[in-house]
Structures are given as C-alpha cells and as structure tokens.
Amino acid sequence: MSVCAKLIRYRQSTCQGVSGGIAKIYVFDPEDFNFTQAAPVSGVIQPYTAISATSGTPKIYEIKFQRNEAEYSFDQSSKGGYYTLYKHKVTATVPDISMRTVQWNTLIDLAGECCGIGLIIVLNSGRIIVMGEKYVNTTELPIPFFCYQDGSKASSGKKFDDENSNTVSLNGEYNRALIEFTGGTSALTTFVDTAS
Amino acid sequence: MALNIQIKESKKDFFVGHSKICKPLGQQTPDELLSLAIIARESNDPSMIALFSVLPTLTELKAARTEQQLAAIAAEATAVPAPEVTPAPAPALVEEVAAPAPTKKLNIPVPSVPADGNKDKTGDTATNSSTTK
Numbered sequence: 001m002s003v004c005a006k007l008i009r010y011r012q013s014t015c016q017g018v019s020g021g022i023a024k025i026y027v028f029d030p031e032d033f034n035f036t037q038a039a040p041v042s043g044v045i046q047p048y049t050a051i052s053a054t055s056g057t058p059k060i061y062e063i064k065f066q067r068n069e070a071e072y073s074f075d076q077s078s079k080g081g082y083y084t085l086y087k088h089k090v091t092a093t094v095p096d097i098s099m100r101t102v103q104w105n106t107l108i109d110l111a112g113e114c115c116g117i118g119l120i121i122v123l124n125s126g127r128i129i130v131m132g133e134k135y136v137n138t139t140e141l142p143i144p145f146f147c148y149q150d151g152s153k154a155s156s157g158k159k160f161d162d163e164n165s166n167t168v169s170l171n172g173e174y175n176r177a178l179i180e181f182t183g184g185t186s187a188l189t190t191f192v193d194t195a196s
Numbered sequence: 197m198a199l200n201i202q203i204k205e206s207k208k209d210f211f212v213g214h215s216k217i218c219k220p221l222g223q224q225t226p227d228e229l230l231s232l233a234i235i236a237r238e239s240n241d242p243s244m245i246a247l248f249s250v251l252p253t254l255t256e257l258k259a260a261r262t263e264q265q266l267a268a269i270a271a272e273a274t275a276v277p278a279p280e281v282t283p284a285p286a287p288a289l290v291e292e293v294a295a296p297a298p299t300k301k302l303n304i305p306v307p308s309v310p311a312d313g314n315k316d317k318t319g320d321t322a323t324n325s326s327t328t329k
Binding site for chain 2: 038183186
C-alpha cells in the first residue's frame with residue numbers, strides 16, 4: 001500500500017457507450033443552494049447527492065441554447081507539479097439578439113461581479129456536473145469557486161439565413177475538476193424556473 | 197424490520213432534490229426517506245440532519261436498506277411464475293374436402309346448333325332461352 005498518494009483506476013465501466021455534448025445548462029446564485037456530499041471514502045472525494053435551498057424558494061434558470069451549440073471544457077495546468085489550476089469554461093449559443101440579450105447579460109455580469117455564477121450542466125451522457133458552487137454540507141467552501149462571464153460574443157449575421165445569436169461564455173478557475181451531482185435531473189425539477 | 201425515520205413537522209414542506217426525486221419531505225415515501233436519511237448520515241450535513249426528528253444511525257439505515265434489497269431479491273426468486281398458456285391447436289391448414297357428390301346425369305335436351313353458324317333464323321337463341329320461364 002502506498003504511503004504517499006492514493007490512486008484509483010480511471011473509468012469503472014469499460015463496456016459502456018458515452019455521448020458527447022450538453023443537454024441542458026442552468027445558472028443559479030451560489031448563495032441560494034447547498035449541495036450535500038458524503039465524506040471521502042478512503043481518501044477519495046465523493047459526488048454531490050442532494051441539493052436544497054439555503055433559504056426561501058430559490059430557482060435555477062435554464063440557458064435555452066441552440067441544439068448542439070453548447071460545450072463544457074477544462075484546461076488543466078500545473079507549474080512544476082505544485083501549483084495546479086483547472087480553467088473551466090462553458091459556452092452556449094443562444095439565438096435571437098433581443099431585449100432579453102441585454103437583460104440576461106446585465107444580470108449575469110452583476111452576478112459575476114458580486115457573488116459569482118453557479119452552473120449545473122447536464123451532459124448528454126446523463127451526467128450532471130456542478131460549477132461555481134459555494135455551499136457544501138451547509139458550509140461555505142474554504143476556497144471560493146468563483147465563476148463569471150468572460151469572452152461572450154454576439155453577431156447578427158448578414159443574410160436572412162445567417163446566424164443571429166449570442167454565444168455566452170462562462171468561466172471559472174479552481175484547483176480541481178467539477179464534481180458530479182448524482183441525484184438526477186428529476187431532483188432539479190422543482191427548482192427550475194418556468195416563470196421568468 | 198420497519199425502521200423509524202421521522203421528519204420534523206416544520207420541515208414537511210421543505211424540498212430536497214435527491215435520488216431522482218424533488219418533492220416536499222412530507223410527501224416522500226418511506227423508501228425515499230430512507231435514501232435521504234442515508235445521505236444525511238453519510239454527509240453529516242447539518243442542514244440535512246436538522247430535517248429529521250428521528251434519525252437512526254448509518255449502520256441501522258444501511259442494514260434496513262440491505263434488508264429491503266434482500267427481500268426484493270427473495271420476492272423475485274420465489275415469485276410463482278405465471279401459468280404457461282397452452283396455445284389452442286392451430287386450425288388445420290388444409291381443410292378436409294368433402295368427397296364430391298356423385299354426379300347425376302341430367303336429361304336436358306340440347307338444342308342442336310346448325311353447323312353453318314351460331315345463330316338460328318329467329319335471332320339470338322341464348323337471349324331468348326334465358327328470359328323464358
């Protein structure tokens with residue numbers, strides 16, 4: 001048994017197909033939600049298993065992007081093996097430059113300046129990953145995971161059949177990859193905003 | 197063994213999304229509450245623990261879950277298989293053909309057709325014969 005670092009094999013299921021792409025993206029105020037996570041098992045970090053409101057009845061808000069036009073990625077880097085950085089990025093193309101474009105962007109910029117942006121990303125593989133969360137097991141993360149909008153673009157196109165859209169780019173830097181939420185999409189339904 | 201898990205009265209309208217469900221705690225089934233209780237114990241999340249007025253230990257909860265799973269497996273194993281339905285005999289592909297009745301020789305006088313043509317002198321013979329009663 002190693003006395004230095006615990007390791008595990010990468011990928012448990014060897015005969016299982018995996019789909020690429022993103023099914024849904026939700027943004028939320030990190031102040032509003034608490035994620036519940038089991039204690040590490042033999043030193044291995046565990047997924048989030050439950051989500052609940054920190055107070056009141058907060059909502060999570062969907063980004064209704066164009067089909068097949070959203071992506072999550074991270075770039076990992078490390079200086080000398082000591083200083084590890086994960087640059088997380090979510091992009092999503094939303095059609096129709098409109099009043100909603102300025103409203104949504106103004107609010108998301110305010111959130112990015114103030115308390116950060118939380119994201120719940122439902123992958124086409126069925127996995128759900130969480131970015132920019134603040135509270136885990138009712139305790140504020142000791143190292144803040146702060147996400148904000150940076151690098152978004154929009155273009156009207158030139159012709160009738162050109163794309164008229166806003167490509168939103170939400171970013172965050174942290175010391176690890178994103179943690180999976182295993183409660184399933186059904187566990188989110190009550191929190192999804194359908195009114196605004 | 198039915199495990200006693202109880203939600204605080206004041207928390208019955210509280211929502212927790214977990215185990216593919218998101219409904220008020222007061223509406224969750226005993227099985228769903230068992231899952232949430234395990235989550236609460238495994239995480240030791242104070243806000244989860246605070247939802248319960250009676251919350252057994254993790255060992256008790258896991259024992260109950262195991263017992264539940266074993267019971268389900270046993271039920272499946274001992275389930276009486278549905279009686280096999282014997283299909284009704286398929287109808288014969290070839291019906292028995294009744295033996296042909298013996299033919300009677302009818303003594304019908306056949307009008308003689310002149311050898312030189314199809315019509316007799318009075319016109320269309322066939323039409324006349326079909327309308328005659």
